[in-house]
Amino acid sequence: AGPQSSTQPAQDPSPAARPAPGDEARPSGAEMQQALQKAHQQFKGTKDGKNADYIPYLAKVDSSLFGLAIVTVDGEVYTVGDAASPFPIESLSKPFTLARLMEEVGAKKVEDKIGVDATGQPFNSIIAIEMNKDHRAGNPLVNAGAITSVSMLPAKTPEERWKKVSDNFNAFAGDNLPVNQEVYKSETDTNTRNQSITALLESYDVLGSPADQALDVYTRQCSVNVTAKQLATMGATLANGGINPLTGNRVISADTARRTLALMATNGLYENTGEWLYQAGVPAKSGVGGGIVAVVPGRYAIAAFSPPLDKAGNSVRAQRAIAQVVNSLGDNLYASTPTPESQQGVGGAGKPAKKQKAAPPPTPAP
Numbered sequence: 001a002g003p004q005s006s007t008q009p010a011q012d013p014s015p016a017a018r019p020a021p022g023d024e025a026r027p028s029g030a031e032m033q034q035a036l037q038k039a040h041q042q043f044k045g046t047k048d049g050k051n052a053d054y055i056p057y058l059a060k061v062d063s064s065l066f067g068l069a070i071v072t073v074d075g076e077v078y079t080v081g082d083a084a085s086p087f088p089i090e091s092l093s094k095p096f097t098l099a100r101l102m103e104e105v106g107a108k109k110v111e112d113k114i115g116v117d118a119t120g121q122p123f124n125s126i127i128a129i130e131m132n133k134d135h136r137a138g139n140p141l142v143n144a145g146a147i148t149s150v151s152m153l154p155a156k157t158p159e160e161r162w163k164k165v166s167d168n169f170n171a172f173a174g175d176n177l178p179v180n181q182e183v184y185k186s187e188t189d190t191n192t193r194n195q196s197i198t199a200l201l202e203s204y205d206v207l208g209s210p211a212d213q214a215l216d217v218y219t220r221q222c223s224v225n226v227t228a229k230q231l232a233t234m235g236a237t238l239a240n241g242g243i244n245p246l247t248g249n250r251v252i253s254a255d256t257a258r259r260t261l262a263l264m265a266t267n268g269l270y271e272n273t274g275e276w277l278y279q280a281g282v283p284a285k286s287g288v289g290g291g292i293v294a295v296v297p298g299r300y301a302i303a304a305f306s307p308p309l310d311k312a313g314n315s316v317r318a319q320r321a322i323a324q325v326v327n328s329l330g331d332n333l334y335a336s337t338p339t340p341e342s343q344q345g346v347g348g349a350g351k352p353a354k355k356q357k358a359a360p361p362p363t364p365a366p
């Protein structure tokens, strides 16, 4: 791949008229669709990883399911494979409930009561709570932080708390996301680890609601079914400054969207978040149901679903496919100029993409 075109506008355009970095080489819809197809083709045979088995329902899901979806801030939708297959949202619920919480109580309360730094620990770590004397949970995207988030949502009854969570998901997805009752039961019957985490948080007096209510609403929010297309729409709402690009409705403020994305970049894939950001260069969030959503701010979100997970609980195919698509489209946020190397996927699994398009002639300012 060669360098980008060196065509320069005669004059530096005003800041408002200046395209954002990379805008001059924005991929077309056809290129996005092709990138999805290529990644699907390339990684569908991947055998690495294993379904989550600590939640009995997830162990039984067909490991070969594999779907990819992109939703752009202009409301374009591109999909390939099993993008319409519902799967449990699990930890992908966390950033969206967090965003609702920030809207309702302000970001400062989240910073003070939960914390906004990486934990560097597994999502269900108890040691991370013990080590973090100031904030206890440390980050809203691990279980302790997400249970605390749910507990802090202003609500007088469990029903009201659940309705807030559920209405919020539906607004992000522009669709009705149902609870998978089998998953809810499966998790409720087996979530002894989360019971311990919740009891520990309660002992440190950081919960905003009765402990059992926080854990139950958290468990139910993890049991909601979502498809890759719906998940990409949820991510695209974050990419689009809080406005759902399919419904046109504002779901959260632009400030909350920005803060949520920063937290995804910091801790979205738990102890593997650094490795992820190093390879893919975009904020993302995973769930043990096999979903991952990644966001290119101002541009699009890409979601992938494939059940087999790595040891940190992140879908293997989803990571490889998303990293390859994002890099091949030139959207790694840390790549000032796309290079063959920056266009490779996780572990160099991808191939360099074709040359960047030449920049179009500058549009005259109105």
Ligand SMILES: NC(=O)CC[C@H](N)C(=O)O
Residues within 6 Å of the ligand: 089, 090, 091, 092, 123, 124, 143, 187, 194, 219, 222, 286, 287, 288, 289, 313
């Ligand atoms: N990482 C995840 O997706 C974990 C979610 C799961 N419901 C749990 O609490 O353990």
